[in-house]
Amino acid sequence: MNLKVKAAIVVSACTMFLSSFVTAAPQVSFSGYLDADGWADFTGKYYTNTELDLGLTVKFSDAVSAHVYATANGVYSTMKDENDFLRPSGAGSIPAGYGVPNERWLTMNFDGFDITYASPFGTFSVGDIVYQYGKFNYYIYKRKSMITMESFSRGIKYSVGNDKFTQDLQIGIADLDMYTADINGASTINMSESQSVGLFYGIRGNSQLKFKEGTNIFAGLEYKGSFGDALSLKLDVGYNSLAGEERINLTTILLEPSLSFGSFTVAATAFVGIDNVDSVNITADNLGIGDEMFFYVEPGYSFNDNFDFGLPLEYHDPNIDIEKDGAFWIVPTFYIYPIENVQWWIWGQIVKYTEKDADNAYGFGSEIIVTF
Numbered sequence: 001m002n003l004k005v006k007a008a009i010v011v012s013a014c015t016m017f018l019s020s021f022v023t024a025a026p027q028v029s030f031s032g033y034l035d036a037d038g039w040a041d042f043t044g045k046y047y048t049n050t051e052l053d054l055g056l057t058v059k060f061s062d063a064v065s066a067h068v069y070a071t072a073n074g075v076y077s078t079m080k081d082e083n084d085f086l087r088p089s090g091a092g093s094i095p096a097g098y099g100v101p102n103e104r105w106l107t108m109n110f111d112g113f114d115i116t117y118a119s120p121f122g123t124f125s126v127g128d129i130v131y132q133y134g135k136f137n138y139y140i141y142k143r144k145s146m147i148t149m150e151s152f153s154r155g156i157k158y159s160v161g162n163d164k165f166t167q168d169l170q171i172g173i174a175d176l177d178m179y180t181a182d183i184n185g186a187s188t189i190n191m192s193e194s195q196s197v198g199l200f201y202g203i204r205g206n207s208q209l210k211f212k213e214g215t216n217i218f219a220g221l222e223y224k225g226s227f228g229d230a231l232s233l234k235l236d237v238g239y240n241s242l243a244g245e246e247r248i249n250l251t252t253i254l255l256e257p258s259l260s261f262g263s264f265t266v267a268a269t270a271f272v273g274i275d276n277v278d279s280v281n282i283t284a285d286n287l288g289i290g291d292e293m294f295f296y297v298e299p300g301y302s303f304n305d306n307f308d309f310g311l312p313l314e315y316h317d318p319n320i321d322i323e324k325d326g327a328f329w330i331v332p333t334f335y336i337y338p339i340e341n342v343q344w345w346i347w348g349q350i351v352k353y354t355e356k357d358a359d360n361a362y363g364f365g366s367e368i369i370v371t372f
Helices: 003-019 282-287
Strands: 027-040 046-059 063-073 076-078 086-088 108-118 122-131 149-163 165-174 180-192 195-206 215-227 231-242 246-260 265-277 295-302 306-312 313-317 327-329 334-339 342-353 361-372
Touching: 046 231, 122 215, 231 282, 246 282, 265 282
Parallel strands: none
Antiparallel strands: 027 046, 027 361, 046 063, 063 108, 076 086, 108 122, 122 149, 149 165, 165 180, 180 195, 195 215, 215 231, 231 246, 246 265, 265 295, 295 306, 295 313, 306 334, 313 327, 327 342, 334 342, 342 361
C-alpha cells in the first residue's frame, strides 16, 4: 500500500477517534420583551412604568439546552410606608401604572434557570418552572391571567404530545414560603388547525396546615377558534377553591371575540369574577385583577402596515357588590409599527365615574413595546 494512503488512513482514524470526545461549542441565543411607558393624569402628576424580560438559551445539542431568565420590572418598585420604611408598592405595573419616575432605574433580578432534555418519550425540564393559564388579550391585563396568576415553582416539568394532543405535568416547590409545593397539569386538544380546547388543573398546598386552611385548588377550560379570516374567538372559564377557615369559591369567565373586515376591525372583552364573599375583590387578591367585572370593545381602522387607529370603549366595576363604584372609559389610541416586533402606542383617556359627585379623570401617554 502506498505510504501516503497509509498516512491518510491513520490520520482519518485518529480524527474520528478524537471527534468522539470533542463537542462543538454550544449555540447561544437571546430573547426578550420590553414594555415601557410614560403618562400624565392632568392633575400635575407624571408616571413611568417599565417591564423588561430577558431570556438566554444555551443549546448544547438538539436534545439538551439550558435557559436563564432575568427581569427588571416596575411592579417591584418601592414606596415609603407610614413608618418611613421602603415597601414594594406594585405601582409601576405595565401599562399605565403609577410608577414614580425617580424609581424607574430598576435593578435586574434573577428570574429562573432550567435545563431541558428532549427525549424520544417527551420533553423534561428541571429547574425553575412557570405556569400561567387563561391569559388576557385585553391590553390593560395583557400580562395577567384569570385561571391562575403567573406562578413560580422549582421542580420538574414533563411534556409529551403530537399535533392532535399535548400533555404537560409539573411538580415543584412554590416560591411562597418554606412549606408550600404544587402539582399542576395542562391538556390541549387540537380538533383542527383552527380549533383547540385546553384543560388546566392543579393543587398548591402548605405542608404545615390542614387541607381546608392550607390548600388551594384550581381548574379551568380554554377554547380558541377561528372561523375564516373574519372571526376569532377565545373563551375561558376558571374555578378556584381558596384556602381558609371558610373556603372561598371563585369562578371567572372571560370572552374575547375579534372581527376583521378588510381594514376595519373590532376587538372585544367581557370578564366577570363571581365569588361567595361580599364587599371584597377576590379577583384582585387572588389573581391581581383590579375589576370584578368589565366590558371592552375597540373598533379600529388600519391605514396601512405601519399605522392603525383604535377607539376603546370600556366599563369597569371594581366590586360587583358595591353600587356606583364603576367607571366608563374612552381611550383613543394611535398604533405605530415602524418594523416587525416594534410598536409605539400614543393614547388619551377620559374616565367618567358612575358616582354622581365624582369628577372626571383624564390621561395622556405613550408606550413602546419590543419583542425579540
